Amino acid sequence: MWPNNRESQPVFFNLLRIEFPVGAITSIGHRVSGVVLALGTPVLIYLLDASLRSAQDYEWVRALLNTAPVKGLVLLTIWAFAHHFFAGIRHLLMDIDVGSSLPAARLSAWLVNIAGVGVALLGGGMLL
Numbered sequence: 001m002w003p004n005n006r007e008s009q010p011v012f013f014n015l016l017r018i019e020f021p022v023g024a025i026t027s028i029g030h031r032v033s034g035v036v037l038a039l040g041t042p043v044l045i046y047l048l049d050a051s052l053r054s055a056q057d058y059e060w061v062r063a064l065l066n067t068a069p070v071k072g073l074v075l076l077t078i079w080a081f082a083h084h085f086f087a088g089i090r091h092l093l094m095d096i097d098v099g100s101s102l103p104a105a106r107l108s109a110w111l112v113n114i115a116g117v118g119v120a121l122l123g124g125g126m127l128l
């Protein structure tokens with residue numbers, strides 16, 4: 001290769017322009033939702049514990065949960081739980097060769113993504 005040849009130049013990968021298949025998006029979402037749940041569970045346990053200590057602590061937790069940023073985090077946690085649950089069931093079924101053909105796997109990935117967002121929207125409606 002010649003030094004001026006285009007093939008010898010470094011290639012810049014723009015990660016925002018990569019088109020992921022729906023199965024990859026579902027898999028990445030499963031990992032992200034697992035991290036959100038792992039980080040959020042201790043916080044939820046702390047808030048539950050605080051709400052059960054006294055009437056004043058209960059009112060503090062209630063007031064905290066009525067703020068917009070915390071409602072957003074609760075919505076994220078609802079999505080994470082729903083997505084992780086549905087994607088986990090999908091992976092378990094695929095482990096026993098149920099829905100492991102490419103068309104069925106794509107369909108189940110779409111269903112997991114839609115169901116996770118749908119449950120989050122239902123939960124968000126209850127937060128209002």
